Every structure is written in structure tokens, then in C-alpha cells.
Amino acid sequence: MDCCRRFRMNDNTLSTVKRASLMKHLGRITALAGLVISLALVYREHPAAVLGLMREAGAGLVLAGLAHVLPMLANARDWQTLIRGTRRPRFTQMLRLVWVRESVNSMLPVARVGGEIVSFRMLRRWGVRSPVAVASLVVDMQLTVISQLMFTMVGIGFLFAHAQSGTLRLASDLAWGVVVLAPLLVLFAMVQHASPFERITRVLNRVTSGKLAAMTGESAQIDRTIKHIWRRRPVVLRYLFVWQPLQCIATSLEIWIALYFLHAPVSFTEAVVIESLIQAVSSAAFFVPGGLGVQEGGFILIGGALGLDPATCLALAGARRIRDLLIFIPGLVAWQFAESTREGRTAAWRPARRNDPDRQVTGS
Numbered sequence: 001m002d003c004c005r006r007f008r009m010n011d012n013t014l015s016t017v018k019r020a021s022l023m024k025h026l027g028r029i030t031a032l033a034g035l036v037i038s039l040a041l042v043y044r045e046h047p048a049a050v051l052g053l054m055r056e057a058g059a060g061l062v063l064a065g066l067a068h069v070l071p072m073l074a075n076a077r078d079w080q081t082l083i084r085g086t087r088r089p090r091f092t093q094m095l096r097l098v099w100v101r102e103s104v105n106s107m108l109p110v111a112r113v114g115g116e117i118v119s120f121r122m123l124r125r126w127g128v129r130s131p132v133a134v135a136s137l138v139v140d141m142q143l144t145v146i147s148q149l150m151f152t153m154v155g156i157g158f159l160f161a162h163a164q165s166g167t168l169r170l171a172s173d174l175a176w177g178v179v180v181l182a183p184l185l186v187l188f189a190m191v192q193h194a195s196p197f198e199r200i201t202r203v204l205n206r207v208t209s210g211k212l213a214a215m216t217g218e219s220a221q222i223d224r225t226i227k228h229i230w231r232r233r234p235v236v237l238r239y240l241f242v243w244q245p246l247q248c249i250a251t252s253l254e255i256w257i258a259l260y261f262l263h264a265p266v267s268f269t270e271a272v273v274i275e276s277l278i279q280a281v282s283s284a285a286f287f288v289p290g291g292l293g294v295q296e297g298g299f300i301l302i303g304g305a306l307g308l309d310p311a312t313c314l315a316l317a318g319a320r321r322i323r324d325l326l327i328f329i330p331g332l333v334a335w336q337f338a339e340s341t342r343e344g345r346t347a348a349w350r351p352a353r354r355n356d357p358d359r360q361v362t363g364s
Contacts, residue, residue, distance in 0.1 A: 065319065147239075
């Protein structure tokens with residue numbers, strides 16, 4: 001019997017390794033395809049023209065990239081408001097968390113969820129209880145999805161209001177995409193009312209003949225914590241109407257600064273429109289590491305609708321890649337360094353003890 005059980009465990013482990021290997025290969029393939037598309041777009045618009053614009057902009061593009069620290073500061077604060085208790089991470093810790101999460105999600109083939117897993121490990125390492133860590137991550141994602149949908153609609157509305165023939169077609173296509181995705185996004189945002197974690201764990205517990213009984217209570221606690229955050233209206237409203245708009249304004253500042261130094265100044269409103277729609281395009285292409293190719297194509301379509309020539313749009317996309325090199329590559333290095341230290345080797349997955357004095361609640 002032990003031999004059979006051991007064989008089944010080895011077989012399951014092998015299957016898991018194969019799936020992980022397949023995902024890694026798919027990520028590499030999509031990244032390579034995106035890189036080819038990016039190079040093809042630059043080649044079509046004359047590489048010398050694109051590189052010439054970036055060379056003239058010089059340090060201005062570095063400044064635009066470093067400006068990304070501003071939305072990271074806002075994100076660190078709004079996420080911190082979702083956690084309350086004696087073990088709530090300091091603001092500097094939350095900023096580090098945002099930095100690593102964005103770096104992992106933006107640069108690695110993790111379908112935009114790997115950063116959340118890494119964030120959970122870091123929160124547990126800092127003493128945040130599992131239900132609180134998971135709940136803060138889930139609600140942060142839900143509120144971000146809602147706010148991103150709102151800003152996408154603002155961008156589409158601007159295109160409709162300033163429509164020419166090509167602009168109108170682009171706005172119409174984007175609007176239809178939002179119409180299709182909106183019900184799914186709303187469902188995702190409101191799913192906390194159905195206690196999904198507890199329900200899923202109970203089903204899995206029945207399937208495994210009671211082997212997951214210990215997890216059922218913790219899953220129910222996650223659901224209760226998520227509901228508790230949503231019931232704190234001031235926290236949710238400040239997140240949606242203070243911190244998220246500040247993030248959008250700060251990320252739009254990157255676009256505005258880059259275009260200023262590329263000698264293609266636009267109004268700040270137009271920069272907000274470009275940023276909101278580029279975020280929507282990048283989110284839709286979550287399976288492509290770094291949005292390679294997709295992001296460049298998005299800049300050409302959206303920038304072209306606002307009167308920017310293709311070479312300038314590609315130079316703007318290049319400015320975004322400079323940001324990745326300045327902010328996200330060091331973020332990956334910082335994450336790997338943390339994982340390699342003794343702190344990174346602690347048992348981040350150890351469940352909290354029942355008599356843990358750090359009984360946390362969420363809210364602000």
C-alpha cells in the first residue's frame with residue numbers, strides 16, 4: 001500500500017513538474033513572438049527614426065521612467081489601508097511589496113498572478129496572518145479591476161468626443177471589448193458575497209475524503225475578512241476615488257513627460273487617455289511577458305488616434321521599456337536577493353497558531 005501511495009505521489013509530482021515546464025515554455029514562446037512583433041514594428045517605421053527620437057530625448061526618458069515611483073507610492077498606501085493590526089506592514093515594506101509584485105507580473109511569464117503569490121509569501125514572512133494577507137490581495141485586485149474599468153471608459157469617452165473616422169472605429173472596438181468584459185469584471189468584483197474560498201475548500205475536502213478539513217475553517221475566515229473590508233465603506237471609497245485616481249494621474253505623468261522630451265507634447269488629458277487605454281490593452285495581453293509586441297501595437301493605435309505619428313508612438317513604447325529596465329529589473333533582483341537570504345528561507349507557508357496574539361482585522 002505504501003509503495004502504491006508513494007508511486008501516486010511521485011506521479012502527481014511529475015505531472016505538476018510537466019505542467020510547470022509547459023507554462024514556462026509557453027511563456028518563452030509568447031515572449032519571443034512578442035519580441036519579433038516589436039522588432040517588426042520598429043523596422044517598418046524605420047529604426048533610425050525611432051532611435052533618433054529616443055536619443056534626442058535622452059535623460060528625459062530616464063526621468064519619465066523614474067516617475068513611476070509616484071504611482072507605486074500611491075499603490076503602497078492604498079493597499080496598506082486594507083490591512084489593520086499590530087502586524088500591519090510599514091509603508092516602506094508595502095512599497096517594497098508593490099515594487100516586487102509589479103516587477104514579477106510585468107517581466108515574468110506568470111499571467112499577472114505570480115506577483116500576488118510572491119506578495120503573499122512576503123506578507124506571511126513579515127508576520128501577517130494568512131487570511132488577512134489573502135483578503136488584502138483579493139480586495140486590492142477587485143478594486144483595481146473596478147477602477148481600471150472606470151478609467152478605460154473615460155478614455156473611450158474622450159475618443160468618441162474627439163472622433164474622426166479612424167478614431168471612431170478604434171473607440172467603437174474598445175467599447176465593444178469593455179461591454180463584453182464588463183459582466184465578467186463585475187462578477188469577479190462581487191464574488192466575495194458567495195464565500196468562494198469556503199465553498200471551494202468544502203468541495204475539495206469531500207473529494208479528498210476529509211483530508212482538507214483543517215483548511216475549511218481558514219478558508220471561511222478568508223471569506224469573512226474579505227466581506228469585512230468591503231463593509232468598511234470609507235476604506236473602499238477612498239481607494240476608488242482618492243488613491244486610484246492619484247495612481248492614474250501619476251502613471252499618466254510618465255506619458256506626458258516622455259512625449260514632452262520626444263518633442264510631441266500633448267495635453268495632460270490626452271496623456272491620461274493614452275495611459276488608461278494602454279493599461280487596458282496590457283491587461284488583456286496578460287499572457288505575454290512584458291506585453292511585448294502588444295504594448296507597442298497599442299501605442300501605435302491609440303497614439304495614432306490622437307494624432308501622433310508611428311515613430312513617436314514606438315519611441316514612447318521604448319520609453320516604457322526604459323522604465324522596465326530602471327524599475328522592474330532591479331525589483332526582480334531585490335526579490336531574488338530576499339529569497340536567497342535566511343529571511344527568504346523561513347517557513348512562509350506555516351499556518352498561524354490558533355492562539356496567535358496577532359489577531360488582525362482589516363480596514364483603515
